[in-house]
Amino acid sequence: MNRKDWITLFEQGDVRALSRVITWIENSGGEVPPELKPIFSRVGRAFRVGITGPPGAGKSTLVDGLSMLYRGEGRTVGIVAVDPTSPFSGGALLGDRVRMNRAGVDPGVFIRSMATRGNLGGLAEAAQDSADIMDAFGKDVVILETVGVGQSELDVARAADTTVVILVPESGDGVQAMKAGLMEIGDLFVLNKADRPAADRAAEELKSALDLKAVVDGWKPPVLSTIASKGQGLPELLEALKAHWQHLTETGALKAKRLNRRRQRIRAAAEKDLLTRFWDEERTQRLEECLKSDDNPFNIAAGLVKDYLKK
C-alpha cells in the first residue's frame, strides 16, 4: 500500500493509518512530508488538555481513568504521553508499555508514547505534531501528558487549551510549586493520592496559595483531590474540565488559543523554510572561509546575511 492509500484510510478514520502517519513524521526528523501537509488544514477542532506533574504523581493512571470517562460519554480520545528520559533519572517507564497494550482494547482511545534522549526542542515540536494529527483525525479530546521536569516539557502542557497540574501530598510539592511559578500555568490543580498522610493539609496549602493569586479573566483555578488508582475524584475532574472549556468558549479564549497555535505553527514553518534556504551550499562554504577572519562573529554573521539578501 502506498502513502496515498494510507492517507485515504486516515481520512476514513482508520486507526492504523493514524499510527502510520505519526510515525512518518517522527521518522522524517520533524520535517512534515509534502503529502501530509494538507492534513494540517483540518487542525483546530479537538479540545486539548495538558497534564503535567512530577515523576510518580500518578499522571498515567489519572489520564487513563479520565479517558474512560470521556469514552463513556461517547467521545474519542487521543493521548500524547511525553516521557523524556532525564539524563540522570534514567530510562523509559515500564508503566507506559503496559498502557500501550491497553490502548488496543478500545479503538476509541489512541495512545502515542514519546520518549527521547535527544534534543528537547525537537520533542516539543514532535508532541505538537502528534497532537495536531490526532486533532485532524477527528479525536474529540487530545490529552498531552508530560513529566514536568524541565521547561520544554512544561511548554508542551502549556500549549493546550486547559492545563492541569498534578501534585502529591508528600515532599511539600504544594509549597514548591508556588515558589517555582507553576501557579501561573495551572488552570486546574489536582492533588492525587489523596489517601496519603497530610493530603488534607497539602490541599489547604495549595488553596491558600491560590487565594493570593489574582483571578485571570474571571477563572479561579480549583483544587481537586483524587485517588486516581481507585477512580475517586475523576468524575469531578471531568466536570471541572468541562467548566473550564465552557469558560474558554464563552470568553473567546478558546478561539484565541487555537488561532495562536496556528500562528506559531506558521511562524515556525516559515523560519525553518527560510533558514534551510539560507544555509545552502554556498552559504555553508562561505561560513567556513569566514572562520579564518579576525573580525568579531557578529560582523561576520551580518556580512553573510547581507550578502544573501543582495542576491
Add this chain to the structure above:
Amino acid sequence: MNRKDWITLFEQGDVRALSRVITWIENSGGEVPPELKPIFSRVGRAFRVGITGPPGAGKSTLVDGLSMLYRGEGRTVGIVAVDPTSPFSGGALLGDRVRMNRAGVDPGVFIRSMATRGNLGGLAEAAQDSADIMDAFGKDVVILETVGVGQSELDVARAADTTVVILVPESGDGVQAMKAGLMEIGDLFVLNKADRPAADRAAEELKSALDLKAVVDGWKPPVLSTIASKGQGLPELLEALKAHWQHLTETGALKAKRLNRRRQRIRAAAEKDLLTRFWDEERTQRLEECLKSDDNPFNIAAGLVKDYLKK
C-alpha cells in the same frame, strides 16, 4: 561613566567592568549591544571546563576547591554557575549566595550565578555569552557549572573543552548514568562524597561500565574519587584536567573545539539577524492576514518566505 569608559576599564582588566559588561548582555535579552561586539574577537584563549551532575552532588564545593588550586598556580578563574529553577524542585540555592560573597575575597576568581525560570534555550545562550566574556577578559580557566537536570543544562557543560560528570554513591547514580547516555559526554568522572557507604562499589561500577565504552581519540575517561568538602582528591582532579587539556592540545581537538564554538556563534548570530529582518512589520502583518486562510500552515509559510525573498 559611559559605556565606552567601562569598556576601556574592561580592557584594562577591571573586575567591576567585567561584571558590568555581563549585566548589559543579560539585560539586553541576549542581544549583544553593538559596542560590545568587538570584545568577542578576543574569545578563544581560556581553557573551558564544564561540570555537571545531579542536584546535591556537591558541584559548588568542588568547583570552589578546584578554583583555589588553580589560583595557587597563579591562574585566574571565571565561573559561570547555571542553576535553572526546576519548576518542580523549586527556588535558587542559598549555597550560591554564600559563594557569591566569597568571590569578593579573591579578585582572581570571578563568579557569575545565573538562575532562570524562563526559556532554557535562552539560558544556554546567556551562559555561553558570559563564558565568552570571561574568556575575552583574559581569565585562564572558565568553569561552566550546571545542574544536570535537562538537555539544555547538559548542552552547556558539553560545549566546554573538558566535561566533568560528578556523581554520588547513593541511589545507583552510576548505573543510571550509564543507561542514560551520560557516558558519552563525560571526559572525566568524579565520584564525590566518597566517604559515604557503598562509595567503593559505586566507583567500581562506574569503572566497569566505562571499560565497555570504546576509547575515543585515544582518551579513556578516568574515574576519580573525591571528598570535596575536605579537599580530598582535588589535586588529583586538577592533574586529570591538565592531562586532558594536554591530550586535547596534542590531538588538535582543542583547536577544533574552539573553531566549532566560533562557527556555532556565527551561525546563531546570522540566524538571529536573518529572522529579525524577516519578521519586519510587513511580514508580521501579512502573517495575521494569512491566519484567516483555509490553506495548510506549510503552504502559507512557504508563501511568506517566497514573497520575502522576491523583494
